[in-house]
Amino acid sequence: xxxxxxxxxxxxxxxxxxxxxxxxxxxxxxxxxxxxxxDFYFLSRTIMVKDEAHYDKFDKAFGLYFKGIDTIxxxxxxxxxxxxxxxxxxxxxDEQKAAIEKFGYDKLMDRLQELLKExxxxxxxxxxxxxxxxxxxxxNGGTNPEGxxxxxxxxxxSAVKVWEARAFRDYDAERELGTRNIKVALRxxxxxxxxxxxxELALDATIKATANNxxxxxxKMQPERKNNIKVLMLLDVGGTMDDHIAQTEELxxxxxxxxKNMEFFxxxxxxxxxxxxxxxxxxxxxxxxxxVLRKYTPDTKVIFVGDATMSPYEILQAGGSVEYxxxxxxxxxxxxxxxxxxxxxxxxxEPEGLWQYRQSISVIKQIMxxxxxxxxxxxxxxxxxLLSK
Numbered sequence: 001x002x003x004x005x006x007x008x009x010x011x012x013x014x015x016x017x018x019x020x021x022x023x024x025x026x027x028x029x030x031x032x033x034x035x036x037x038x039d040f041y042f043l044s045r046t047i048m049v050k051d052e053a054h055y056d057k058f059d060k061a062f063g064l065y066f067k068g069i070d071t072i073x074x075x076x077x078x079x080x081x082x083x084x085x086x087x088x089x090x091x092x093x094d095e096q097k098a099a100i101e102k103f104g105y106d107k108l109m110d111r112l113q114e115l116l117k118e119x120x121x122x123x124x125x126x127x128x129x130x131x132x133x134x135x136x137x138x139x140n141g142g143t144n145p146e147g148x149x150x151x152x153x154x155x156x157x158s159a160v161k162v163w164e165a166r167a168f169r170d171y172d173a174e175r176e177l178g179t180r181n182i183k184v185a186l187r188x189x190x191x192x193x194x195x196x197x198x199x200e201l202a203l204d205a206t207i208k209a210t211a212n213n214x215x216x217x218x219x220k221m222q223p224e225r226k227n228n229i230k231v232l233m234l235l236d237v238g239g240t241m242d243d244h245i246a247q248t249e250e251l252x253x254x255x256x257x258x259x260k261n262m263e264f265f266x267x268x269x270x271x272x273x274x275x276x277x278x279x280x281x282x283x284x285x286x287x288x289x290x291x292v293l294r295k296y297t298p299d300t301k302v303i304f305v306g307d308a309t310m311s312p313y314e315i316l317q318a319g320g321s322v323e324y325x326x327x328x329x330x331x332x333x334x335x336x337x338x339x340x341x342x343x344x345x346x347x348x349x350e351p352e353g354l355w356q357y358r359q360s361i362s363v364i365k366q367i368m369x370x371x372x373x374x375x376x377x378x379x380x381x382x383x384x385x386l387l388s389k
Contacts, residue, residue, distance in 0.1 A: 002028075005065050009048060012061035016048045023047050037066060053377070231255065231262040232296055232341070236306025237279045238268050239322075244349035247375060248305060251347070255303075265292060269310040270330030270364075271337065272321055289333055293340050301387045302337060302344040308364040308372070309350065315363050334367045345383045346372040352379070 006021045024047045033039035041062060049058050202222035209218035233255060235248065255262060265275035265287065274286040313320040315330045338344055346364065348355070352374040355361045365372045371386065373379040 005044075008061050008065040009058065012057045014049065014054050014057050014061065015051075020048050229259060229261065230296070230300045231259045231303060232292075232300050233262060233264040233303045233305065234271065234275070234337075235264060235266050236269060236304075236308075237266045240307050240309045241349075244307060244375075247349050251305065251375065263296070267306075268323060269306075269314050269321070271304075271333045272326040272330055273328065273333070289336075293336060296341070298341060299343070300341055302341040303383075303387075304344070304346040304368075306346070306348065307350045308346070308348055308361045309358055310360045312359050312363055315360060315367075331363070331367055334364070338368065343387050344368070344371060345387060347375050347380070347383060348372055349375040352376075 002021075002025065006016065009016045024044055027033070027043055027047065028040075033043045044062070045055070045058055049055060200222050202220040205220035205222070206218065209220050210216065212218075233252070235252065241248065252264070265277060266279050267275055271289065273289050275289055275292055276286050278285055310322075311320070314322065315334075318327060318329050319325045320329060346368045348361070350358070350361070355365070355372075361372075371383075373383040
């Protein structure tokens with residue numbers, strides 16, 4: 001039976017392997033969990049799923065495979081669907097609701113097992129059996145301060161367990177990022193090295209040196225392990241980027257946290273001969289782009305952030321800037337950056353499905369050698385993998 005379960009997970013695009021499947025069989029053979037399907041669910045998910053992004057896919061595949069085989073308990077009669085059809089909703093007074101017995105979770109689950117063995121027919125409107133519209137703790141469409149909803153839709157929101165409920169919402173690769181998810185994705189770019197003064201205990205080296213010294217303590221020190229990745233982030237501000245302020249702020253905040261060696265500058269629409277640090281003072285406090293190009297070493301990772309939405313003239317023509325008469329085209333400056341820093345990407349907060357309708361996006365994407373990625377979980381992870389090569 002579990003072989004088919006394994007192939008169900010494979011069909012759901014969950015990256016499971018034979019080794020993990022054999023580990024699951026070994027855990028079952030050693031009796032690590034009881035024979036309830038709930039325990040098997042958590043055991044199999046722990047062993048078979050390596051990334052929380054696949055939890056929702058696992059829940060769907062698990063529910064699909066075990067639906068009609070077994071649910072919470074191993075031994076139970078099937079519950080005909082028509083028993084659970086909602087026929088009525090019973091209105092109770094506050095006094096009647098308060099008088100309904102509350103079992104507590106453990107007794108509730110024990111009582112459900114008993115009913116599954118005893119009940120032989122559909123029931124409705126009562127206070128004991130699995131059914132609809134009553135005050136029983138089992139079924140749907142009724143009223144109870146705590147219960148197990150079986151079939152139908154919830155309403156009172158007092159159920160302590162929902163039959164066949166999926167515990168996790170979707171982790172969609174196209175979903176826009178929150179700050180926490182951005183941090184997780186950016187960590188793919190980190191590269192640690194030990195440099196500088198020896199200020200940290202080297203435990204492994206100390207143990208080895210002490211053993212070689214006939215047991216006399218020989219302490220060895222080492223430099224602190226630090227992330228030595230250097231990042232230069234260039235952010236588009238103003239104009240159409242106003243629609244992406246919250247998303248860009250989350251990205252910028254996460255990057256500042258994850259990359260200790262990070263510098264940033266602002267530009268508007270496209271990079272020209274000046275950049276700035278303070279958007280509110282961009283006309284007064286400008287930095288020549290040539291100085292930025294010469295300041296940072298070629299191993300610096302460059303990340304452009306912008307929607308690349310503008311008139312194509314702003315990229316391709318001298319004087320195309322909407323703010324001043326730039327002497328050289330934006331495309332020329334972008335090419336200088338891509339030549340000076342071999343590791344670069346462009347992150348675009350615009351939905352990827354819209355890119356084909358924006359001529360300027362196509363132009364910049366071509367200049368960037370197709371290194372443009374959407375600001376989604378999947379897009380950001382692809383970008384970080386490219387930068388880390």
